[in-house]
Amino acid sequence: MENNTKISIQDMTKVFYKKNSSVTALDHISLNISEGEFVCLVGPSGCGKTTLLRILAGLETTSVGEYKITEGKENRPLQSMVFQERGVIPWLTVEENVAFGLKMRHLPSELIKERTSYYLEKVGLENFSTLYPKELSGGMKQRVSIARAFANDPEILLMDEPFAALDEQNKFILQEELLSIWEETKKTVLFITHSIDEALLLSDRILLMSSQPGRIIKEIKNDLPRPRNIEQIRSDHNTAGHFVDIWKHLQEEVQKSRK
Amino acid sequence: MRDDKMTKNHNPVEVEQQEWKKRQLKERMKQMLTIASPIFLLLLWEFLSQTNLLDARFFPPPSEIVSTFYSMAMSGELFNHIGISLYRIIAGFLLGVIPGVVIGLLMGLYSPIRHFISPIVMALMPIPTLALLPIIIILFGIGDFSKVVTIAGSVFFPVVINTTAGVINIDSIYLDVAKNYGASSKDFFVKIAFPGALPVMMEGIQMGQAIALLTIVAAEMMGATSGIGYLIWTSYKAFMLKEMFVGLILISFFGYLFSLLLRALQNKILSWR
Ligand SMILES: Nc1ncnc2c1ncn2[C@@H]1O[C@H](COP(=O)(O)OP(=O)(O)O)[C@@H](O)[C@H]1O
Ligand SMILES: [Mg+2]
Numbered sequence: 001m002e003n004n005t006k007i008s009i010q011d012m013t014k015v016f017y018k019k020n021s022s023v024t025a026l027d028h029i030s031l032n033i034s035e036g037e038f039v040c041l042v043g044p045s046g047c048g049k050t051t052l053l054r055i056l057a058g059l060e061t062t063s064v065g066e067y068k069i070t071e072g073k074e075n076r077p078l079q080s081m082v083f084q085e086r087g088v089i090p091w092l093t094v095e096e097n098v099a100f101g102l103k104m105r106h107l108p109s110e111l112i113k114e115r116t117s118y119y120l121e122k123v124g125l126e127n128f129s130t131l132y133p134k135e136l137s138g139g140m141k142q143r144v145s146i147a148r149a150f151a152n153d154p155e156i157l158l159m160d161e162p163f164a165a166l167d168e169q170n171k172f173i174l175q176e177e178l179l180s181i182w183e184e185t186k187k188t189v190l191f192i193t194h195s196i197d198e199a200l201l202l203s204d205r206i207l208l209m210s211s212q213p214g215r216i217i218k219e220i221k222n223d224l225p226r227p228r229n230i231e232q233i234r235s236d237h238n239t240a241g242h243f244v245d246i247w248k249h250l251q252e253e254v255q256k257s258r259k
Numbered sequence: 260m261r262d263d264k265m266t267k268n269h270n271p272v273e274v275e276q277q278e279w280k281k282r283q284l285k286e287r288m289k290q291m292l293t294i295a296s297p298i299f300l301l302l303l304w305e306f307l308s309q310t311n312l313l314d315a316r317f318f319p320p321p322s323e324i325v326s327t328f329y330s331m332a333m334s335g336e337l338f339n340h341i342g343i344s345l346y347r348i349i350a351g352f353l354l355g356v357i358p359g360v361v362i363g364l365l366m367g368l369y370s371p372i373r374h375f376i377s378p379i380v381m382a383l384m385p386i387p388t389l390a391l392l393p394i395i396i397i398l399f400g401i402g403d404f405s406k407v408v409t410i411a412g413s414v415f416f417p418v419v420i421n422t423t424a425g426v427i428n429i430d431s432i433y434l435d436v437a438k439n440y441g442a443s444s445k446d447f448f449v450k451i452a453f454p455g456a457l458p459v460m461m462e463g464i465q466m467g468q469a470i471a472l473l474t475i476v477a478a479e480m481m482g483a484t485s486g487i488g489y490l491i492w493t494s495y496k497a498f499m500l501k502e503m504f505v506g507l508i509l510i511s512f513f514g515y516l517f518s519l520l521l522r523a524l525q526n527k528i529l530s531w532r
């Protein structure tokens with residue numbers, strides 16, 4: 001274990017219990033993520049990825065086991081979640097949405113203004129700041145969601161398939177924007193995706209999960225030098241090997257869960 | 260297809276411009292219809308009553324009602340009744356809406372409160388507030404305040420029920436966002452629960468406004484010495500039907516005016532939708 005661990009999870013198990021039935025969503029998950037690392041979590045659907053993220057986001061509790069997010073600078077929130085585009089609040093303007101986390105922390109208004117306009121510009125929405133979300137496209141809403149999380153300046157960022165609802169073109173553009181903001185801030189990121197390409201493009205490390213009950217069964221280090229682009233993912237020999245690895249694994253897990 | 264146009268006009272912008280003008284015209288036609296319908300009704304009434312197809316003793320022609328309105332307005336007595344009724348409606352409306360919104364928000368947000376209060380609301384709601392008027396008069400006297408309370412009692416229920424439903428139906432992802440970004444209870448109340456519930460809440464307030472007008476007339480008929488309802492009732496008893504119709508038309512006018520005002524307010528504060 002490295003000494004600059006940012007997120008550490010020990011033997012985390014989560015069971016959803018209802019009358020007469022229980023589902024083990026997570027089964028003894030243990031993992032460590034270092035400061036500044038970009039980790040992608042990949043697994044068949046229903047394997048517990050969202051559950052894991054929601055626990056780290058403080059929206060769900062563990063059944064047994066624990067996790068720790070290492071504190072950093074004073075006054076900095078531990079984590080912020082990049083919600084899917086429908087998590088943009090419709091009765092707040094673009095600007096108010098981006099400022100949401102900062103306002104909830106009651107920071108001085110000049111600081112809020114400064115940070116909000118900085119990230120609005122980063123995601124190219126400076127001219128849309130006074131609009132309501134209903135006037136935005138899906139890609140623009142997703143940018144609002146990203147800007148809101150980065151503006152909050154948390155220790156770690158949590159993302160649950162943020163680009164799943166976007167079309168291919170928008171997805172590429174947003175992936176690049178995300179990488180460029182990330183490279184500037186070097187935040188620790190835990191990112192869920194079902195797209196192998198996306199995982200290979202974004203991550204330093206990929207964790208593969210089993211089908212239900214969710215366990216982490218394999219980890220792949222992704223050493224492709226940055227900055228990266230999608231052509232490299234296709235042409236780089238090593239990366240192509242990883243792609244096949246992950247693809248086979250997912251096939252197996254999906255087969256298993258069907259039986 | 261547009262065969263005839265193809266021979267006449269080959270400029271696509273002009274063709275679409277023509278189409279656009281036609282659509283505008285249609286829109287204006289619809290607006291005209293909306294304005295025309297009450298006028299049509301009044302003209303029909305005038306005609307039927309003048310030609311004695313309708314008994315003019317029971318349905319005096321609108322032109323005579325208008326002149327009655329003028330003479331009543333001149334004597335000043337009419338404005339007294341209008342002022343008193345408007346005061347009761349507005350005060351009763353506010354006295355019903357404000358607690359309705361606050362209690363509705365609390366019921367929506369905190370399920371123990373909801374489970375405790377909703378049986379009480381459900382049990383009281385079916386009782387017409389007017390049926391409670393004798394008790395209200397015993398408690399609050401025959402004065403203005405008993406009318407205000409009667410209206411408030413009728414307005415409260417649709418508002419509290421819609422506000423609760425409005426909060427409960429807020430998409431849970433916004434609750435997650437607020438929680439994840441560390442919203443305090445107060446911020447949650449102001450930034451999420453209230454605006455999120457507002458669309459459904461406003462429907463309840465619209466309903467409350469309509470009920471307030473229904474209630475005022477009946478309440479003033481039963482126990483009052485002034486107001487539009489009193490005017491209607493005493494005119495009826497004295498067989499002064501023109502005066503009675505002045506009262507009825509005033510109620511109809513204010514009902515229409517209030518719902519227009521509320522609709523405009525709604526469009527303004529819900530512009531994000
Ligand atoms: N609130 C809940 N109540 C009951 N079961 C749940 C709940 N949330 C998730 N689950 C179950 O836990 C399992 C994992 O779900 P989830 O974490 O959403 O998977 P993934 O994001 O990998 O697709 C699924 O079987 C799902 O049905
Ligand atoms: Mg999921």
